[in-house]
Amino acid sequence: MSKFKQLGVANWLSESLLAMKITTPTDIQKACIPKILQNYDCIGGAKTGSGKTIAFAAPILSTWSEDPSAIYGVVLTPTRELALQIAEQFTALGASMNIRVSVIVGGEDIVKQALELQNKPHFVIATPGRLADHITNSGDDTICGLRRVKYLVLDEADRLLSNSFGDDLEKCFSILPSSDKRQTLLFTATVTDAVKALKDRPISKNKKQIFVHEVESLDKVRIPPSLSMYYFLVPSDGLKEAYLHNLLVNENYLEKSAIIFVNRTRTAEILRRILRLLELTVVSLHSEMPQSERVNSLHRFKAGAARILIATDVASRGLDIPTVELVVNYDIPADPDDFIHRVGRTARAGRKGDSISMIAPNDIQRIISIESKVNKKMTITKTVTDDSVIQSSLNKTTRAKRECILDMENENFGEKKRINKYKHELNLKSKTSKTFKKTKRSKKSKRS
Structure with missing residues (x-):
C-alpha cells in the first residue's frame, strides 16, 4: 500500500504522487495530512524544502475529488512567483482529474483574470493585493464563487500576517465564508508570535481545536x-x-x-x-x-x-x-x-x-x-x-x-515606482485629513 494512501490520501492522488516519484511522506506531511482530512484547522511550521505544499494540497485535493465543486479552495501567498509555483504543483497533482486552477496575481491582465473567476475554477492561487482588487472592482458575478470556499490556505503565513498585507487580507476575508464555515490552514518556515497567537483564538462549537505541527528543534528549522x-x-x-x-x-x-x-x-x-x-x-x-x-x-x-x-x-x-x-x-x-x-x-x-x-x-x-x-x-x-x-x-x-x-x-528606471510612491503619499494625506475633520466634527457635536 502507498505510504500516502496510509495517511488517507485518495487512490488517484497516491498514484499521481507515485508517477511523480514522490513515494515517502516528509515529517510535516505525515503530521498534517491526516489531521486536515479529519477537518482540523492547521498551523504547520517546518523548514524550507520540507514539502509544505503537498502537506496542504494532498488533503484538499482528496476531499475535493469526493464532490468536485468550484471555487473549492483559495491559497494566498505573498509573491507572484510562489503563487505560480503552487499553481503548477496543484495542476500537476490534479492532472488526471482535469483540475482547473486560476492564478490571480499582479502584473497580469486583470480582465482576463476576472473572466477566469467568473468561469469558477476549482482552485484560486492568489496574492492578497490582486485578489483584493477583484473583490473591490470586478463585480459580484466575478467574486460570488469565493463565498462558498471550503479551504483557505495562507502559505508563508508569517509574511502574510505582517502589517504590509493587513488591509488586503481584511478585504479578502470579507468575501470568504467565516472561519467556522471553512477550514483554515497556515504554513510557514518561521512560526512568529503572530502565527502562534492564532492557535489560542476562541473555537466555535462546531470546530475542533487547531492542530499545530512545529518541528522540535529550532536549529533544524533555521x-x-x-x-x-x-x-x-x-x-x-x-x-x-x-x-x-x-x-x-x-x-x-x-x-x-x-x-x-x-x-x-x-x-x-x-x-x-x-x-x-x-x-x-x-x-x-x-x-x-x-x-x-x-x-x-x-x-x-x-x-x-x-x-x-x-x-x-x-x-x-x-x-x-x-x-x-x-x-x-x-x-x-x-x-x-x-x-x-x-x-x-x-x-x-x-x-x-x-x-x-x-x-x-x-x-x-x-x-x-x-x-x-x-x-x-x-x-x-x-x-x-x-x-x-x-x-x-x-x-x-x-x-x-x-x-x-x-x-x-x-531610461528613467524606477520612474513608475516613484509615481506610485507619490500617489500613495497623497492618498495617505487625504485619509489623514478626512479622519482629522471627522474627529473634529465629532468633538464639536459632543460639546453642543
Missing part, C-alpha cells in the same frame, strides 16, 4: 546542517560590485549556480547590467520588472540558461530551485528571518550548499543579530582577497557601473 556559512569583509559599499564579480569568477564558484540577494530593486538592476556587460550569464527578479520578464527570468535560471539570479526578497520565500549551490548576501537584511529564508534557497533536501555574506562596516550589528538567531557563527572565507579584486575586477566593474547608471538614467 539552518540545514548541509549548509556552510561564510563571510568576507568589504572595505566600503562603493567597492561591493568589484568584490562580487571577483567571487563569481573565482575557480571555486565559476561553474556553480548562484542567487545574489540585494535589499533594493535599483541595486538588483545595476548588478544585472554590470555582470552582463562582464559576460556572465545573469538574470534578475524584482518588483520593477514586468510579470512576463519575472517569469522568464525564473524559467531561464531553473533551466540553467542563466547561472546567476540577482533578486530582492521576492525570491527568498518558498521557491523550489533544487540546483542552487551558492547564495550570496550582497546586502545584509535587517531582519534575521529574511536571512534564514534567503539561505534556505540552497542546501535543500540534504544537498550541500554555501552561503556567503558580504559584510561592509555598517553591517556588523546585523550579522551579530543573525548569528544569535541561527545559533551558528559564520566562517571567514579567503576566496576573495583585496589583491585579487584590485588586479582582476576593480577597473572592469567601475567602468561597467558608470555605463549602466548612465543607461538607467536615460
Whole structure:
C-alpha cells in the first residue's frame, strides 16, 4: 500500500504522487495530512524544502475529488512567483482529474483574470493585493464563487500576517465564508508570535481545536546542517560590485549556480547590467520588472540558461530551485528571518550548499543579530582577497557601473515606482485629513 494512501490520501492522488516519484511522506506531511482530512484547522511550521505544499494540497485535493465543486479552495501567498509555483504543483497533482486552477496575481491582465473567476475554477492561487482588487472592482458575478470556499490556505503565513498585507487580507476575508464555515490552514518556515497567537483564538462549537505541527528543534528549522556559512569583509559599499564579480569568477564558484540577494530593486538592476556587460550569464527578479520578464527570468535560471539570479526578497520565500549551490548576501537584511529564508534557497533536501555574506562596516550589528538567531557563527572565507579584486575586477566593474547608471538614467528606471510612491503619499494625506475633520466634527457635536 502507498505510504500516502496510509495517511488517507485518495487512490488517484497516491498514484499521481507515485508517477511523480514522490513515494515517502516528509515529517510535516505525515503530521498534517491526516489531521486536515479529519477537518482540523492547521498551523504547520517546518523548514524550507520540507514539502509544505503537498502537506496542504494532498488533503484538499482528496476531499475535493469526493464532490468536485468550484471555487473549492483559495491559497494566498505573498509573491507572484510562489503563487505560480503552487499553481503548477496543484495542476500537476490534479492532472488526471482535469483540475482547473486560476492564478490571480499582479502584473497580469486583470480582465482576463476576472473572466477566469467568473468561469469558477476549482482552485484560486492568489496574492492578497490582486485578489483584493477583484473583490473591490470586478463585480459580484466575478467574486460570488469565493463565498462558498471550503479551504483557505495562507502559505508563508508569517509574511502574510505582517502589517504590509493587513488591509488586503481584511478585504479578502470579507468575501470568504467565516472561519467556522471553512477550514483554515497556515504554513510557514518561521512560526512568529503572530502565527502562534492564532492557535489560542476562541473555537466555535462546531470546530475542533487547531492542530499545530512545529518541528522540535529550532536549529533544524533555521539552518540545514548541509549548509556552510561564510563571510568576507568589504572595505566600503562603493567597492561591493568589484568584490562580487571577483567571487563569481573565482575557480571555486565559476561553474556553480548562484542567487545574489540585494535589499533594493535599483541595486538588483545595476548588478544585472554590470555582470552582463562582464559576460556572465545573469538574470534578475524584482518588483520593477514586468510579470512576463519575472517569469522568464525564473524559467531561464531553473533551466540553467542563466547561472546567476540577482533578486530582492521576492525570491527568498518558498521557491523550489533544487540546483542552487551558492547564495550570496550582497546586502545584509535587517531582519534575521529574511536571512534564514534567503539561505534556505540552497542546501535543500540534504544537498550541500554555501552561503556567503558580504559584510561592509555598517553591517556588523546585523550579522551579530543573525548569528544569535541561527545559533551558528559564520566562517571567514579567503576566496576573495583585496589583491585579487584590485588586479582582476576593480577597473572592469567601475567602468561597467558608470555605463549602466548612465543607461538607467536615460531610461528613467524606477520612474513608475516613484509615481506610485507619490500617489500613495497623497492618498495617505487625504485619509489623514478626512479622519482629522471627522474627529473634529465629532468633538464639536459632543460639546453642543
